[in-house]
Amino acid sequence: MSTYATEKKYIIAVDAMGGDNAPEEIIKGALLAVESNDVEIILVGDEDKMSKYLPTDPLSNLHCVYSYGVVNEDEQPLEAVKSKPKASVFVCADLVKEGRADAFVTMGSTGAAMAAGVLKIGNIKGIERPSLGGPFLGLSPKTILIDLGTSIDNRPSQLLNYAVLGSTFSRVFMGIENPRVGLLSVGSEEGKGNRLVKETYPLLQKSGLNFIGNVEGFDIPLGKADVVVCDGFIGNILMKFSEGLGVSVFDYIRSSGLSDNPTENGIVEALYSMTNFVEHVGGGPLLGLDGVAIVGHGRSKSASVSAAIKLAKTVLNLDLVDLIEKDLNLVRSRLNVY
């Protein structure tokens, strides 16, 4: 972790080029964040593309570092590290690595953020790849789904790590003392599930975590578990399905002509934000990284960017990285297989 963590004012590197609405909404979000939070921001991006969105009068809490290019969603991140070493997300990670920033925030490619984080900042010992997990559904806003798609075809040891990362996150962010960990499956009984679930179950039982067994799709919105553990392939599909549902419900009610009064509009908008919670929260930290990187939604607009920057500050304040490291060591000491 950065040695800056004990200081009062954190410096956050913000990838101005990443995301569907970059750089305009990213810069707007950064401006919102410096106004409302006691943080210092370094905007990282192409000089010519950023210039017209920057304030004409310099702000003491807002700096720029120039980068060259951006890693797109469809690019292979590891190739991009070689071909575009000065792309915005890599420069962000460099700033953290060099101790010039305490955390970085990006709304760009998750794969590029992962590569930047792992190659430049590094993982906590015993973690193979960092993970994204967090609340994704406003109906159960304290339920964390992990992993949301950072890695797929997971092995049992990875799901075990997700359970630890998620538990620490739940304890630190949600204030839940002893988070209930559920393993996502197709039946609640032990032995129901695919190979991965069946092999992960005994690990979780021995982990010392508050493992409540398998949970089903039905249980997620009911908040039956505080941490729902699953392969990133499934987590990603669930998160996007939920988002799509919210959009479709929104359109359905609008087009049905049933929503002509303000109360109903309130319901509809509440439903939208409940099913598009990640947009609302801003993003999530790359869990397992030995430093702080926040990955936001590609569709983020300024409010989400500002929320993501605030989240970076919170993660630093709460010392999440150190706490995760301690929890991982504790679980390791309980398990031979680990």
Place this chain on the structure above:
Amino acid sequence: MSTYATEKKYIIAVDAMGGDNAPEEIIKGALLAVESNDVEIILVGDEDKMSKYLPTDPLSNLHCVYSYGVVNEDEQPLEAVKSKPKASVFVCADLVKEGRADAFVTMGSTGAAMAAGVLKIGNIKGIERPSLGGPFLGLSPKTILIDLGTSIDNRPSQLLNYAVLGSTFSRVFMGIENPRVGLLSVGSEEGKGNRLVKETYPLLQKSGLNFIGNVEGFDIPLGKADVVVCDGFIGNILMKFSEGLGVSVFDYIRSSGLSDNPTENGIVEALYSMTNFVEHVGGGPLLGLDGVAIVGHGRSKSASVSAAIKLAKTVLNLDLVDLIEKDLNLVRSRLNVY
């Protein structure tokens, strides 16, 4: 297929003991079905448990065949075949096997229905296990998700079969001439996905089906594909997640005190039925079975049971089994790997 298929009035064996609300709601549903459809029904169940729900005056279209016991959700179906050979679902399948019924309908254990179907009726040639697939979301009522959980840890050849089964189902039931087949994944580009998706992709490309590539969770409620193909583990989680969402949204709006007028209640109920579509439809046929078996939701009440019986009649009328067999042969002839 049963030789009765050419006759006008079909005979449907109904498992009176399967499901959470058996036998009362099953028998009520059967009575509803004989009233409103031109079908003949054989109720299969324990004599003493059924008797008090049966009409006092005999009906010409309703018969009883007695069975002994029921296979529960948590039982191993293949063990149950040995220990309880006269359980209701097995007797139902026997009736179809012996040509005494044209189809069977059960709201009981899906595993038991599968075992009964496979062991007694058999699969269409080239099909290893039958599959359940169907519309599961009222927001995209013509989009079929397959498989919904009949088998997990699937291989590429199974997903290819799902694509064929789903396409025939879509054409026959939804009236879609050339159904768009999407492979559920975490990105729309070829090459995005887990191992299973990557290996299935080229098979679908060569299949001659109307394969539109990968689709994401977001695309399901938007109806981007007519047939969404996925491992049964994921399909089951998605279906149950959708159901849980509907229930939670219902509770949320009720408890929010926002729904005090009838229009809003209409919205809420519409949302519920849209996300709990399987309950509404009644159930789905076991696709790939060389005969007709309808598996309904365990929570079904009489209206769903009646809908499932009507579905059995429709499947028979449309000659779905023969059409699936033809489509499978066609795709096989196009693929060497098959």
